[in-house]
Amino acid sequence: MGKYVLKRLVLMIFTLLVIVTICFLLVRLLPREFPVDKNQEAVLKDRFEALGYNKPLLSQLFIYFKNIFTKGDFGTSWYIAYRRPVTEVIGQRLLPTVLVNFYSLIFSIPLGILFGVYAAIKKNKWQDQVISTGVMIFVSVPSYVYAFLVQYFLCFKLNLFPLTLKALNDAGGSWFSGAMFHSMVPAIIALSFGEIAGLCRFTRAELTETLTSDYMLLARTKGLTRAQATSRHALKNAMVPILPMIISSFIGILGGSFIIEQIFSIPGVGSLYIKSINLLDYDVFMADTIFYTFIGLLAGIVVDLSYGLIDPRIRMGEK
Amino acid sequence: MANEFYDENKQRHIPAEKLKFANQGVKLSDKKFQDKPIGYFKDAWIRFCKNKASIVALIIIIIIFLFSILTPLIERRYNSSFMDTYYQRRPPITTWGYNLGIDGTQSRDFSDKSLVTAYAIGVGAYDALGEGKPIGETLDGYKFQPIRKITKTFRKLEAGANNQNSEKVYYKARIDRYLEVGFLYMDIEQSEYQKIVDWQEETGKQVLYPIVANNDYNYDVIIGSPKSANYWYKTDAKGYPVRTTETGMTRKIPLTKEDGTFDTSIVLEDNYMRDSAGNLVYYRNVGGGDHSSSLFRIRVLYYNYYIYTNGFEPNYIMGTDSQGYDLALRLAEGIQLSLFISVFVCLINFIIGAMYGAVEGYYGGAVDIILERVSDILANVPFIVVATLFQLHLAKKVGPLVSLIFAFVLTGWIGIASRVRSQFYRFKNQEYVMAARTLGASDTRIIWKHIFPNTLGTIITASALSIPGFIFSESMLSFLGIVKLGGAGRTSLGTLLSDASAIWMNYPHLMIFPALIISLLMISFNLFGNGLRDAFNPSLRGSE
Numbered sequence: 029m030g031k032y033v034l035k036r037l038v039l040m041i042f043t044l045l046v047i048v049t050i051c052f053l054l055v056r057l058l059p060r061e062f063p064v065d066k067n068q069e070a071v072l073k074d075r076f077e078a079l080g081y082n083k084p085l086l087s088q089l090f091i092y093f094k095n096i097f098t099k100g101d102f103g104t105s106w107y108i109a110y111r112r113p114v115t116e117v118i119g120q121r122l123l124p125t126v127l128v129n130f131y132s133l134i135f136s137i138p139l140g141i142l143f144g145v146y147a148a149i150k151k152n153k154w155q156d157q158v159i160s161t162g163v164m165i166f167v168s169v170p171s172y173v174y175a176f177l178v179q180y181f182l183c184f185k186l187n188l189f190p191l192t193l194k195a196l197n198d199a200g201g202s203w204f205s206g207a208m209f210h211s212m213v214p215a216i217i218a219l220s221f222g223e224i225a226g227l228c229r230f231t232r233a234e235l236t237e238t239l240t241s242d243y244m245l246l247a248r249t250k251g252l253t254r255a256q257a258t259s260r261h262a263l264k265n266a267m268v269p270i271l272p273m274i275i276s277s278f279i280g281i282l283g284g285s286f287i288i289e290q291i292f293s294i295p296g297v298g299s300l301y302i303k304s305i306n307l308l309d310y311d312v313f314m315a316d317t318i319f320y321t322f323i324g325l326l327a328g329i330v331v332d333l334s335y336g337l338i339d340p341r342i343r344m345g346e347k
Numbered sequence: 348m349a350n351e352f353y354d355e356n357k358q359r360h361i362p363a364e365k366l367k368f369a370n371q372g373v374k375l376s377d378k379k380f381q382d383k384p385i386g387y388f389k390d391a392w393i394r395f396c397k398n399k400a401s402i403v404a405l406i407i408i409i410i411i412f413l414f415s416i417l418t419p420l421i422e423r424r425y426n427s428s429f430m431d432t433y434y435q436r437r438p439p440i441t442t443w444g445y446n447l448g449i450d451g452t453q454s455r456d457f458s459d460k461s462l463v464t465a466y467a468i469g470v471g472a473y474d475a476l477g478e479g480k481p482i483g484e485t486l487d488g489y490k491f492q493p494i495r496k497i498t499k500t501f502r503k504l505e506a507g508a509n510n511q512n513s514e515k516v517y518y519k520a521r522i523d524r525y526l527e528v529g530f531l532y533m534d535i536e537q538s539e540y541q542k543i544v545d546w547q548e549e550t551g552k553q554v555l556y557p558i559v560a561n562n563d564y565n566y567d568v569i570i571g572s573p574k575s576a577n578y579w580y581k582t583d584a585k586g587y588p589v590r591t592t593e594t595g596m597t598r599k600i601p602l603t604k605e606d607g608t609f610d611t612s613i614v615l616e617d618n619y620m621r622d623s624a625g626n627l628v629y630y631r632n633v634g635g636g637d638h639s640s641s642l643f644r645i646r647v648l649y650y651n652y653y654i655y656t657n658g659f660e661p662n663y664i665m666g667t668d669s670q671g672y673d674l675a676l677r678l679a680e681g682i683q684l685s686l687f688i689s690v691f692v693c694l695i696n697f698i699i700g701a702m703y704g705a706v707e708g709y710y711g712g713a714v715d716i717i718l719e720r721v722s723d724i725l726a727n728v729p730f731i732v733v734a735t736l737f738q739l740h741l742a743k744k745v746g747p748l749v750s751l752i753f754a755f756v757l758t759g760w761i762g763i764a765s766r767v768r769s770q771f772y773r774f775k776n777q778e779y780v781m782a783a784r785t786l787g788a789s790d791t792r793i794i795w796k797h798i799f800p801n802t803l804g805t806i807i808t809a810s811a812l813s814i815p816g817f818i819f820s821e822s823m824l825s826f827l828g829i830v831k832l833g834g835a836g837r838t839s840l841g842t843l844l845s846d847a848s849a850i851w852m853n854y855p856h857l858m859i860f861p862a863l864i865i866s867l868l869m870i871s872f873n874l875f876g877n878g879l880r881d882a883f884n885p886s887l888r889g890s891e
Contacts, residue, residue: 043723168873324727
């Protein structure tokens, strides 16, 4: 197991380095844009010269990696937040993204599993048909459509919530205040639809499979009631693939949703990414890219490893 | 007789002459099959047809596709460059559906001042000569009265001066958004003027209306909007209708009755320009050039002017978009583009994925490890980053559409390739492959003739299921502004949504139609793909 983990980690770092290198080269090949103001332009040009932005690409790459590994310096933001380190800029944006997605997850996971279990138990009855049809619709319809519906009906027509996320100062200066949560609710609801539907579909599929297994028959013949057998045997086994999926969703909340952040003006990582493209703030863009790539890779590894942890019978990487 | 042979006693004593060969003289051979043989695809098709949901989905897809093809043909009058800058963001209106509610109206809240402005458009059209007719006369179905119906009267607290809140009356009313444009000033050439006069006589539709005086009673002058010409009645400096007394004083006209309802019996006092003889003036020479080419400024009722310039009444079944294009036509273009992108990308991915996966899976070993690493790296670059980099690098050279297709293709084939690869691993060591190899078949022949057909079902399913993903990605990227596909005669579903995103609260039709179509497409393609999967691979039925 240890050897397998090590192998996966090394591979992950290798993949990450290759991706970062390619993206870095592609980004540095793009022409830089300077402010219209002559003085500012001169200042920026001097700074870029000093930072080695005009050196050959490979030495730029070397400097970039050196800074990352020795100082943890991912570059500097020049337009979004003038001369602030990129790590700080991203760090500030992480909390809103994580909060909104976290709330949505703790709301949708129990509901998703509940619906899924119910549909599996009532398989092929009308309850299952209703849930499955709903799931099909909710999985397919893009998240921004829910966002619009929520915004239109709950925020605009009924006036229950503000249209977009409140600014930090208006909400008592804290991301954890009640007013902030209140303004997050539309985004949370919009995010939850897809999450609930996806989880429900997955749970239903897994549970229907375990419910028809031989050990369930054995459990019933031993005298367990249907409820007992389902909760003690079927559910436990169905959870083996479901839990890794939940874990990966929890890693995914770092990345958040671009569109939901855009619609509800959440000052998160996703909207930072869009902003960095519009302003051509390349260092921020680069760091954001690394961040997203890293999350994706990490989620993959954690999911694979968690299988082995949850169910020791599954031995990863063994021939 | 029939039981003779079954009678045990008699059977023992069958005389020899009664025995004969059953099929003597008949040539025996295998009979030809009566039914046609059912192949893999036919079998899948039969199974697909039994899946009602998928058939419905397929029909919906076909209907949407037909809509996108037929709309430009049916709506000939609006070609893809037809655009009316005054009718932007207007709700659906059709001549045939006028009584069904598709009449271009919208519900909105009015203050008494804004309500009288809207009413005045109707009165101005009705009482073209300034004879002083009350608002009430235009209310019984007069065609050019934009206010259809007041549905609600309510009071709202408003912060007034000195922090004193005052209650103000508001009206909820349905207003015709096309008539609401009302009167406009247009600068035209003299010859054009004569044409309009002739056209008026011919059709009986009035386009030209008297010019409004340029004085202190004209609210359009006060707020400085030179094009608009809706304030034909006298107003004070705040836009309230006033009446002038004989002494030259002005008095506000009270708009509401004591019980708070709007007083429709009021008569607005016209502010038309009159010449020395007291006649109404219908044009003003605004100069420029010599006598024949100098421009006339005329005041037109835009609804009729639209009919005059285009030859038909506004007829937008889905309303108009934020630039003034026919939304149905834009939507058709958007569907065409989105479907084209997704199907085209799907085909390319199919080809690349099949070849890549076949090589990976068939040769295995070192080739597999290297190729797998390459696709692993590509698969782990976030798609949004790929799309962004392609746009930043290529959009100026080859255009945003081609860059987007490149981005889709760069990572899109990986899923297909991995499916093909695993299928190849499954089939490449089977006996029939070995037999083919023993008979001397080349690698290419074994790959494409013997193993690849086995993977077809899987990858057709995977391709079909990837289409909604492309539609969604395109709409997302357009929505976020990373890809800019819009332009005259070309738009995508995502572009329509992103155009609408900032303003759609007040113009819901801008969002509803594109969002509905996207949702329908996504649901249908998913159902269709699931149907294909069940048809090609019945053992997977029910699992997701």
